[in-house]
Amino acid sequence: MTVCHDVQSQLSALVDGQLPERSVQATVRTHLESCAACRGALQDLEKLRRTAAALGPMSPPDHVWLEVAGQMHLKPAQPVETPRELPRRTALVQWLGLAAAMLLVTTGAYFVSQQQAAPSSTSVAAGNAQTPGTVEAVAEELSMATEHYEKAIAQLEALAQSDGSTLDPSVAATLRQSIQTIDQAIADSRSALTQDPGNDPARDSLFEALRRKVVVLQATVSLMNEMRKGNQAGAAQAAAIAFGKKS
Amino acid sequence: MSSSNPSSHVAGHIDLGLADRCRREVPGAFEELYRLHSPRLFGLAYRLVGPNEAEDLLQEIFLAAHRKMSLYKGESSLGTWLFRLGTNQCLDYLRSKRARLALLTDTMDREPDAPGTSAGAILGVVERMDLERALTALPPGARAVFVLHDVEGCEHRDVAEQLGISEGTSKSQLHKARMRLRTVLARGKATERS
Numbered sequence: 001m002t003v004c005h006d007v008q009s010q011l012s013a014l015v016d017g018q019l020p021e022r023s024v025q026a027t028v029r030t031h032l033e034s035c036a037a038c039r040g041a042l043q044d045l046e047k048l049r050r051t052a053a054a055l056g057p058m059s060p061p062d063h064v065w066l067e068v069a070g071q072m073h074l075k076p077a078q079p080v081e082t083p084r085e086l087p088r089r090t091a092l093v094q095w096l097g098l099a100a101a102m103l104l105v106t107t108g109a110y111f112v113s114q115q116q117a118a119p120s121s122t123s124v125a126a127g128n129a130q131t132p133g134t135v136e137a138v139a140e141e142l143s144m145a146t147e148h149y150e151k152a153i154a155q156l157e158a159l160a161q162s163d164g165s166t167l168d169p170s171v172a173a174t175l176r177q178s179i180q181t182i183d184q185a186i187a188d189s190r191s192a193l194t195q196d197p198g199n200d201p202a203r204d205s206l207f208e209a210l211r212r213k214v215v216v217l218q219a220t221v222s223l224m225n226e227m228r229k230g231n232q233a234g235a236a237q238a239a240a241i242a243f244g245k246k247s
Numbered sequence: 248m249s250s251s252n253p254s255s256h257v258a259g260h261i262d263l264g265l266a267d268r269c270r271r272e273v274p275g276a277f278e279e280l281y282r283l284h285s286p287r288l289f290g291l292a293y294r295l296v297g298p299n300e301a302e303d304l305l306q307e308i309f310l311a312a313h314r315k316m317s318l319y320k321g322e323s324s325l326g327t328w329l330f331r332l333g334t335n336q337c338l339d340y341l342r343s344k345r346a347r348l349a350l351l352t353d354t355m356d357r358e359p360d361a362p363g364t365s366a367g368a369i370l371g372v373v374e375r376m377d378l379e380r381a382l383t384a385l386p387p388g389a390r391a392v393f394v395l396h397d398v399e400g401c402e403h404r405d406v407a408e409q410l411g412i413s414e415g416t417s418k419s420q421l422h423k424a425r426m427r428l429r430t431v432l433a434r435g436k437a438t439e440r441s
Contacts, residue, residue, distance in 0.1 A: 012422035040368035044429045051373040052397035057286030058293055064302050065281055068309045072277065 007031045007038050015045045185209040262325040269316050281309055284326055288333045294382055294394045295337040304340060308333040334395070334409050341387045369433040381431040389424040392417050397425075 010019060010028050019025045032039050186209045192202035268276035288308055293301040311332055319328055382390055391410055395401045396417070401409075407417045 008426075009422065012425055013418065018418075041426075041429070043368040044370045045425050047370055047373045048378070048425055048428055048432075049397055051375060051378050052393070053400065055294070055375055055378065055398050056290065058290040059286050060289040060302065060305055064289075064305055065278065065285070068281065068306050068313075069278070071306065071310055072313050 004031075004035060004038055007035070008041055011038070011042050011045055014042065015049055179213070182209050182213045186213070263321045266316060266319045266321070266325060269313075277309075277313060280312070280325070284329050285309070287326070288329060291330070291333055291394070291399065292337055294379070294398060295334075295387075295391055296340055297383060300340065304333075304337055308336045311336060330399075331409070338391065338410065341391070369436075370429060371436065373432060377432055377435060378428070381428050381435070384431045385424055385427060389420045389427070392420040393424040393428070396421055 007028050010024065013019045014025075014028060019028065032042065186206060189202045189206035189209060192199050193206065196202070265276060265280055269280055285305060289301060289305050292304040292308070296304055308329070312329055315332070319325065382393070385393060388410070392406055395406045395409065396403065403414045403417045403421075406412075407414045410417070412420075
């Protein structure tokens with residue numbers, strides 16, 4: 001006698017029209033005629049299959065494209081195998097790419113310097129040759145990182161004006177506010193680290209603040225691209241969304 | 248990949264043209280690629296890795312596409328190429344240490360496959376939102392098989408290839424996933440009624 005367990009293990013194949021042999025199909029169908037539980041399971045699996053097939057695509061939030069566009073300036077594509085003449089890009093885009101790249105280098109240099117300045121106790125005990133950082137060295141690295149960021153921001157702002165595409169005042173204000181808030185967090189963390197270079201929470205806060213600053217500047221890159229295309233409303237909306245999410 | 252892939256209907260020369268414009272960084276080309284394919288890939292990421300990580304995964308998928316566009320030779324549609332890239336990104340994430348730690352207790356074998364055999368059909372209309380929620384109750388492996396086969400319309404051989412499992416395992420995981428979803432959805436209905 002066919003038991004429900006044996007039949008239920010075949011139900012998915014039946015739903016998909018993939019029961020292998022006619023003899024198996026006949027056995028399953030015979031059982032289904034007399035078993036309400038297995039018939040019910042079959043009906044449920046068919047409903048599940050239909051609903052699953054109807055789930056379809058989902059529109060991602062708008063800010064995801066802005067972040068992709070911003071990141072693309074930081075991570076150039078692999079070179080094309082057959083070199084082609086690249087289309088002439090505007091000075092704005094070239095400068096934005098340079099500024100974004102500088103941010104990446106600055107952040108990377110800072111993280112490396114931090115790792116060298118604060119080796120783990122294990123590596124010190126093992127006689128690792130890395131030189132532990134001094135308070136002065138950490139302060140100098142932090143100062144350099146901040147200086148580079150500020151320089152990048154100044155270039156971006158100057159660039160926007162020289163390109164003739166001024167930022168919408170409300171968007172510019174949002175940008176300034178975001179940057180100021182992050183700068184304050186960076187200053188607080190830097191102060192704490194200057195007093196105690198081994199202060200892990202302060203270091204984590206600093207990393208987070210630097211990351212947020214990169215996000216805001218990436219959003220700025222995307223925003224300016226939108227402005228370059230003449231889409232003022234879209235740029236303002238994009239900036240608000242981007243900053244609202246991760247600033 | 249499955250013939251149900253909507254992108255396979257796109258004429259090859261159109262895909263090659265768009266890929267070429269993306270490679271040459273023609274303004275607007277990559278955004279066009281993103282607008283065309285991000286909804287399907289976002290749905291894929293949302294269902295495979297969950298809503299909390301889907302946005303980050305979508306970013307990673309398109310950044311990977313940007314980096315690797317020179318490798319696209321037109322053997323398949325851009326949609327299929329991106330779908331494979333996206334699936335791999337999501338599966339890599341699920342295989343990562345971080346994801347494994349979060350899902351250590353996952354197993355399909357501990358749970359009963361279905362409610363008592365005395366019941367008939369236990370589901371009424373299966374709403375899409377309910378199914379989306381119920382998907383999160385599946386372990387990553389079974390969820391991946393269900394999403395790729397039942398949602399995306401891939402054949403078992405493609406699912407097996409993508410996941411690095413046998414076709415037989417794909418079929419058994421799919422059945423267990425469906426039965427688990429049936430149980431989860433039935434419990435949800437019962438909770439609503441009580």
